[in-house]
Amino acid sequence: MPAPSHAAAPHTVRPAAVTARGWGWRHAGRAKPAVHALDLDISPGERVLLLGPSGAGKSTLLHALAGVLGDTDDDGGAGESDETGSLLVDGGSPRGQRGRAGLMQQDPETQVVLSRVADDVAFGAENLAVPRDAIWPRVHEALADVGLSHLPLDHPTSALSGGQKQRLALAGILAMRPGLILLDEPTANLDPAGVLDVRDAVARCLDKTGATLVVVEHRVSVWKDLVDRIVVLQPGSGASPAVLLEGPPDRVLAEARTMLTAAGVWVPGYVPSTRGRAAEQTPGAGSLLLAAENLAVSRQRPRRKGFRKVPPVPVQEGITAQVRAGQALAVTGPNGAGKSTFALTLAGLLEPVSGAVSATTDLSRGAGITPYQWKAEQLIERIGTVFQEPEHQFVTGKVLDELLFGPRHLGHGEDRVDELLERLRLTHLVDANPYTLSGGEKRRLSVATVLAASPQVLVLDEPTFGQDANTWAELASFLSELLDAGTAVVSVTHDAEFTAALGGTELKLAAAEAVAP
Template sequence: MALPITARGYSWTHADRDAPAVGPLDLDIAAGEKVLVLGSSGVGKSTLLHAIAGVLSDESGEATGELLIGGDAPDPRRGGTGLVLQDPDSQVIFSRIGDDVAFGMENLGLPAEVIAARIPASLRALGLNLPQDHPSAALSGGQKQRLALAGIHAMAPEVIVLDEPTANIDPGSAEDVRDAVLAVQAETAATMIVVEHRVGLWLDHVDRVIVLGRAGIVAQGSPTQVFRDPELRETLIDCGIWMPESSRFLTSPRGAAPDPGPEPVRSSPLATDGGQRSEGRLGEVLLRTNQLSVARPRMAIPAATDLDLSIRAGQALGLVGPNGAGKSTTALTLAGLIPEFSGRVLAEDVLREGAKRARPYAWPSAQLAARIGMVFQEPAHQFLTASVTSELELGPRLAGWSQPEVESRAAELLESLGLTGVAEAHPQSLSGGEKRRLSVAAMLAPRPRVIVVDEPTFGQDALTWAGLVEMFLDVLARGSAVVAVSHDQAFLAAIGARTIDLGRPTMVRAGDRGE
């Protein structure tokens, strides 16, 4: 049975902040309603979802006002709310995917025979056509997101709360994942709240749109009311909302003037088209591969094979392909963080600059960090300091920059990526989109010659996305190389990336693991 959600003057303030992360809010969401929550990065969308799911602890902040789920305070122990988080890694619990899907059902006390029947059905529904003993650690980030959704599918909760559920899903599969979520909602009639920057993906399938601002709700109504109101258009653009290109809700009524369409993305003069114009700025080869095959440690079958790449100064290279194709594994191998399965990654003399060995994997960490920067798919995994400013200053300081240079670079990055307001906040208290921007900025801060980034634009609104594009264009113009794993084709086009499609994923069964 679906549950209603109500809020009266509700707000939440993190322990290390003065201003509320979200709110104050007055909300009335009817039982069974499907709601899309939009807003700029950092306005508290994820915080609101965590509050509804009841996973905000008293030790981490303070709530004011009232938030009720079906007339009661949120309580995850009741099992009525299913939450899918932004970070795919944070929601994997067990070493085998079947056990992970079973976990939520076991907490609900469902009979063993029901659990056994639902596991394969839920895995299939989310496109995870893998055996139940498949190792969770062998999944890509997008596959981990599917696994989390499979667990929610199996639980059939009364409230479904989704935080960027398709952010790490390849575009070809995003609609399938959305349809699987909608099928669960239809089966259970659950109340559904989804936060998503891919507006067009959900707009035709929700009852209401709520737009959050820094001080609460700035707009709400049906998709038609919100996106066809000319007085709201500038407000939505100012909030960084990705204006949908097409939707049945946006079709002009008969006799009305046609909708002019979304605001075009204004490209920088440095932006290129599919890498065709990038050739003019290419320099010497920095990194190359020779018949490279890649695999995660202890895996006996490679995730991607026969890669012969030459990565040049000023070049952007995009690694694309479906979830599980080996994109992140290839990125980690190019960055020298995991060994090659076979073949070699070799640094040319201009990148080595005195390092004794040609293989980046053989370099000590100090030599590697100064030459190749890596931004992981899970941004929280690489934060080392207690404030945003300190995180931005760390790389340049270790690289030997002077104190004025360090401070100037940090201030520049804070401003360009919209992080000035959280300069003294702890990195782990940021929103998902803010964490992503910080992780990218911190790695770019000392200007390494090669930058390897994994999904650099997930969780970004239209304005912060444009800021990241400008930052990468500056990196390329200064002669560094960028290797980007991304499902965001618009981003790859904007930075002029030449793309390498890694093709279909390779299935790795539990029994294939090396010792």
């Protein structure tokens, strides 16, 4: 394919070329390959949107192009990983030219290296031996491009929200000026305005540098006008080539809409149907389980100043909310507004700065009125929490063991495990290492591990992150059925379609501009 012609400034980097011939990869401990028989050419400066259902190997391909696939792949797995065919960047092995590509992973938490914002952005460029007098202009430019220029350069990275860390990871890549930019779900944890900000930041970088782009994103509409070509992958069954179809965005979307929706691709204007309640059919209020009264929240701990105990500065305050049986509560608002911090406080995992979170007798069942003071066993079977980063919940080396861990420690039956595996499309992964799953599979597993303990209240942070349209519909349907059965569901989300599918009420937190994030 000839190199695309973009109206751009002269190249400030050398754009990379990608060539794959019969390339495949099987993760350690997995019976089937993640990618099989991939034939693909990407011209220097071309912009490609990589689509496909959850588990189709999109993240695997990006890690391979970055030269980091296999670094941790064999940890905890039975046997070794297996590579077939060839995958080249500029005619050479990706592992032999690390730094040629800049990879933004699905979980930005894994890419935060240093404790201060500016240092973290500069880290990649410093490791590429960029002259010092060139690094700091790049840092300032990258922070402005991703919408973080309002933060002090010494702002602690630990105080950033998940969405802000996503922007920070992108800034670090832009400051490196790589010839190949690899983005894995770059807007998944961002508020709607942030999605457009990040996309536009990428566009500006491409226009300035002429770099080659490969972006993985489930929702097509955000990127289709920025890319030259769509490539759709299918799961690596070993029976058919990896590429299902490819071509210019408008042609692919027009000619293959039915095929794409069947494959779980979020084509523009498509929202899959779900089972269970609809928003307009949500029943009346159930019994009160949890109440937040004039709540102030922070992830920081109180500190001592002499003999005085100084409370942390709250990220959000004055929150009042109720959680009722059989009802959904959607917590929305911009990145950095304290949504995740509020959810963790509501779930009894963080102590309130002020105000209170109180449980009624219907939920506490003798454990006391304050969830933060409950023992771990009491909390797990009453309030189950799905963290924003799925890896933070994994404690074993096998998918099945993850699902059995909670019920066994609580002395519960294990009869629900098979249902969860089937409903959340994890049955074929029972023997896999959780850390080798795709981002969407990790998210479904993290939800399943909490559901296995049958809590009365379910608190989910970005539950639809990384889901194709089919797995999104299954998850939304399952949660709707739990609501119908009397479970309360609290979800921190930017997903308007998900909020509509579950119904209930919305708690919108305002941007926390006057207080520390």
